[in-house]
Amino acid sequence: MTEQPGQTVVLTGAAGGMGRAITKALLDSGRRVVLVDRDAKALQELAATAGDAVFPIQLDVGDAKAVDRLPESLPAHFKPVDVLINNAGHDIGGRTRFDSGSADDWSNIIQTNLIGLMRVTRAILPDMVKRNAGHIVNISSINAVRIIPDMAAYSTSKAGVHMFTETLRGELADTAIRVTELQPGLTRTNIILTRYRGDKQKEKDYFDQFRMALEPADIARSIVFALDQPAHVQIAEMMILPVNRY
Template identity: 40%
Template sequence: MTTLQGKTALVTGASAGIGLATARMLSHAGARVICCARALERLQIQLDEMPGPGLAVELDVADAVSAASLPDRLPQDWQAVDILVNNAGSDIGGRQPFHEGDINQWAGTIQTNVTGLMQVTAAMLPGMLAREQGHIVNIGSTQGLTPVAGCGAYTAS
């Protein structure tokens, strides 16, 4: 495995699933990991199980203010993020026939999965550009390749 010693990674949606697994992998590879999610308490518990240094930060990617303020909410010695992993995702409303769907739920899914990714990237990218280094990894779902009936907004996002 590649060593990430001395690197700082930020993972959104890090409280469970792929985000948590990614944060653990990055920690095992030597990176300092900033774990972000809405569930701050759950993040704290997860950090205790990681081998390297970590930081839990409450973040709602769908909230423009939460995303835009992210760099300033990080302690000074954690602000130089080398790796951004946009993983946070949501399927608000779950599976339902299109004609029974709720436009507000669809909008919530798009806000989290598309706009949220863009908002976090817009917040973190200036620091990467200023340092002339950084990597951005965007996690997607296999539903983008193989749609599932009743999951229109999630598949589209």
């Protein structure tokens, strides 16, 4: 493996549990991070702990016009973008049978997890193509390739991310740009709490069903592993699961 000091990374969903762990791992590896999140308060709290190596941008990936302005929002010392990590996502209203859930909830999940990811990628990728350099990391899920009942919208969004990533990698095959997909299993992040709209008991009950769960740092460490490979090595896809021991 080889270190890549001084790289600039744009990270969406930076202020959530997964995002915070990824931010720490990136900073520990010597990279600069553009922190992108729609939660302004949480974003500023995170930025305040990280010093000059981060630059916060409050942005909802579902806001098309704001996403289009993202490249011009970056200060000169955070350009060019070497790595884009598409981490923003949610399952608000999820873990509900499709016919019982809200059509608005299902639409919002798709808009954030898939359409938002594609929009951010479209905003950042042209400069990577121009420079013939860069790395895109998309956080998918085991839901992309496994059928899990009562998660139709979320799983559809992640299956879309999987196919988008595969297709993008094919389209960029003649370039030096690397494209990586991570498929985490159950991870202890706040996505479960937001799924149940802040109901801590439901969050606890959900995790109590399972023997083991990953920690956000496990995913962050895997991302850095993919980024640190030599330029001729592309980690195309990585599924990360907890060990199901008692």
